[in-house]
Amino acid sequence: MRFESRGAGVPFHPRRFSFFYGWIILSLSSLGMLMSIPGQTMGVSVFTDHLMEALSLSRVNLSLAYLLGTVGSALILAQAGKLLDRVGARLMGTVVVLLLGLTLFGVSAVDGIRSFIFRIFPFAGDVFIGFLLISGGFFFMRFLGQGVLTLLSRNMAMKWFDRRRGLANAVIGIVVSFGFSAAPMLLHSLIEDFGWRGAMRVMGMVLLFGFSGVFLLFARDNPFICGLRPDGSPAPADDADDSDPSTRTGPDYTLPEARRTLTFWVYAMSLVLFSLVITAVTFHIISIFDEAGMGAEKAVSIFLPAALISLVFNVGASWASDRMPLKIFLFMLLAGLLIELVAVALLKDGLFFFLMILGHGISGGIMNLLSTVTWPRFFGIRHLGSISGFAMGMTVAGSAAGPYLFSLSLSLFGSYSPICWGSGILGMLILGLAFIAKPPVREREVL
Incomplete structure (x- = not known):
């Protein structure tokens, strides 16, 4: 976490706030969970019929692509967690949000990409190419959204609270419960207004030009790098090691x-x-x-x-x-x-x-x-x-x-x-x- 500790005071230092900065982190973590919806099952399911039609895939083949993408993401989540420990939530979260936004733009154009590749490699078959492309799309959506963004959002909040960790989890749970329940209806409305491609691009723009900046501005991996303590406990003595969670x-x-x-x-x-x-x-x-x-x-x-x-x-x-x-x-x-x-x-x-x-x-x-x-x-x-x-x-x-x-x-x-x-x-x-x-x-x- 050394990289992040050097920039903990940029552009503002959490110690300057008149209230415990962990509450801002908790709000950001809850928002991060909501921003993971494009990679969650309830977010993907709204687009399945449209993807089947666009790529001429059967439900079985699309389900198999989803299975492969999900299993593939699971295999490398542990490595992503190790990287999170090294670079911190602020840097990694910003990059993940940007990559998830780009992924949504890519998936929104998956049938056009398939046609382009098919003209170069016609022997591969357009259905097979589409299957490979959407398998890759599902992998990145699941890995970045349902995997890493969810992981770092939860972990970041839990690091800022200790004795109030259960309370923090309850807040996240309430936000996620209502947000995830409303997501299919909201996404369906976006599809009706902008089409399935437009709906994905709207989500992509929110991530690329909105949430990535918010995350970079407000995220801090843990209170120790900011000279604070979990739950807003009194700051340590001057000779204490502020950056050492141990x-x-x-x-x-x-x-x-x-x-x-x-x-x-x-x-x-x-x-x-x-x-x-x-x-x-x-x-x-x-x-x-x-x-x-x-x-x-x-x-x-x-x-x-x-x-x-x-x-x-x-x-x-x-x-x-x-x-x-x-x-x-x-x-x-x-x-x-x-x-x-x-x-x-x-x-x-x-x-x-x-x-x-x-x-x-x-x-x-x-x-x-x-x-x-x-x-x-x-x-x-x-x-x-x-x-x-x-x-x-x-x-x-x-x-x-x-x-x-x-x-x-x-x-x-x-x-x-x-x-x-x-x-x-x-x-x-x-x-x-x-x-x-x-x-x-x-x-x-x-x-």
């Missing part, structure tokens, strides 16, 4: 050290299982309800009440996490997942329908807390980028594998029940390991 309570783990703990794998695999199950259920929701003898209208009706439950649990758990061990919330996450898996396997109208909504909402609310707060609470902030990047790469890979595994269960067994029971057994195994996993010394000292 002056905080507890040791700072490296990624190899974190991976040698059972706690890391218990929490990481819980998040992977969540991502696998929730993404798969969302992706196949119509088919799941068809198998249970219920229609599409009933299927999509689960999302609004589940979102409200998720919001309540996210805010409540985030507030309580500043005062309670995280293992309690891990048990809640796994319980919510197990409830949903049983409900999907035995789905019918009535009790199991409501249990599915309940499990979906509980696990979704707790996941947002654990994916953000766990790594700085347990392992410190010095190597937060590499640790959270590695964990997030696993989570993204799980989200890519989930829909395929669920479709494989339906294809081989004619039902989603086998994959639900198999996932439930894995969840029970993780739950058993959670009982014996001891939290690192850092959490015990913080609490």
